[in-house]
Amino acid sequence: MTQCSDPVALALWHPIAAIEDIPADGKQKTQLLGEVLHYRKMDDTRVSVHHGDRKLPVTLAYGYVWTCLGTPERDLFDLPEYAESDRRNVCAATVGVNVSAPRAVENFLDMGHFPFVHTGILGAEPHTEVREYQVNVDTERDEILATECLFYQPQAAAGSSGGVMSDYIYRVPHPYCAVLYKSCPTDESRLDVIALFLQSVDEENIRAHALVSVIDTQSSDLDIRMFQQNIFSQDKPILENQLPKRLPLDPRAETPIRADKSAIAYRRWLRTKGLQYGVLAAAA
Amino acid sequence: MIILYDYELSGNCYKVRLLLSMLNVSYEKKAIEFYPAAEHKTDAFLSINALGQLPVIQTGDLTINDSHAILVYLARQYDKSDTWFPISDPVRLAQVTQWMCFADSLTSSASSARLVNGFFYDLDGEACRQEAHRLFRIFDEHLWFNEREDHLWVVPGKTPTIADLACFAYVVLSEEGGISRMDYPAIRRWTDRVKRLAGFVVMPGVFPAGPGPVHVLPANDTFPSAGTAEA
């Protein structure tokens, strides 16, 4: 296993497990950036993470345990919706995928695949058009924002009862995390939140964790979890067949079609950051 | 009404969903979250199947666990054409049984490799893959010799049997365990044929066949659904 020498990736907070999935006792094992980590639940509000003998910094946020193999450069990004009292926050899935984290972020941002990969759920033919949308980099918060995304969806969420035009907003607040906000099927004035938190097991393997934060008084936690797990499992074979497994950052790899607009912004943003782990660097 | 205790991502549950759909039997799914909740190891589920395994079906007072036992039951109960489980032919019946046992060895190899990659089981993934490739080579050769005799299915004969469905699930999901089917052309042709059977359904990770004819079997497409079969 090659050691991670990318200072950008080493300084990031990385998710390793849903807090609720950690057994009450016993040492658990996982892998991050090619390194074996052990973690343990001390009580409901404390989790310790070790790399060999070294105790690592821990943040518990959004239902997940986050840690850092180097020195964290900044706090974990904000997700203020998580604290809204009427939301259902469900740690909905943890799925292993043989792909790099940036590939998975890019797939998450791409509405174009909905009708073909999530047929009958997040999209359906002939409604395949990705309409013009806006992409901006918020320099102050250092994140990418894609707005005014509109897409026809037969079953937009676990609590849906029919097809709708869904509004989407995407945020990429972290090189390996993305958050989407979409029309809430049960309350027009609110937005449902689905966050993708990627754990880079190594450069070409991830554990994809999902937080679902919705306004939905009807669906059970299990309904919400199974809905999200099915969606993720549909993406899995698509992601595992992408080559190369790392995301190419060479500008010449970009193709100017509209669905790719956010992908182009994302690749550029990663280039600017100088991120190396999970990508193929642009030729100098 | 048949209740299927089901996990959408389970290949063993998928075998049962396939036959239910192909025989046009209506049923109700009860989702049991295998990963990460491990709901199949809870007391509530252990009281349904002490083995703590999916799938299980219940109908009336009857509870059956084990995917292959369920396939046998469903075929006998709902397949009026008597082709899916050919009891009147001792040789084919033995072959069906043999290949269902083979399918169980796929559960402990190809399926286990998938559990390591996708569900973080602490098993020896490389050993599972090696064993799966050994089995795939045997299976590919078997299907190849069958094809030379114009037999399109796992057990020689005109129609598919429950052995096809039993073998199909973990063969078609093998890539998720890092087991490529590139070197097994007869297996690839056979999975494509299974996908063209009338009533075929997908699961996450399984794609429908490309454009082409649907293979309609004699008299299994108009069966009464579960509730009315005895009427």
Ligand SMILES: N[C@@H](CCC(=O)N[C@@H](CS)C(=O)NCC(=O)O)C(=O)O
């Ligand atoms: N022989 C059984 C095996 C079933 C099996 O392995 N089921 C898996 C899900 S696909 C399971 O529940 N495993 C839990 C365990 O074996 O503890 C069958 O074919 O139904």
Ligand SMILES: [Fe+2]
């Ligand atoms: Fe997707």
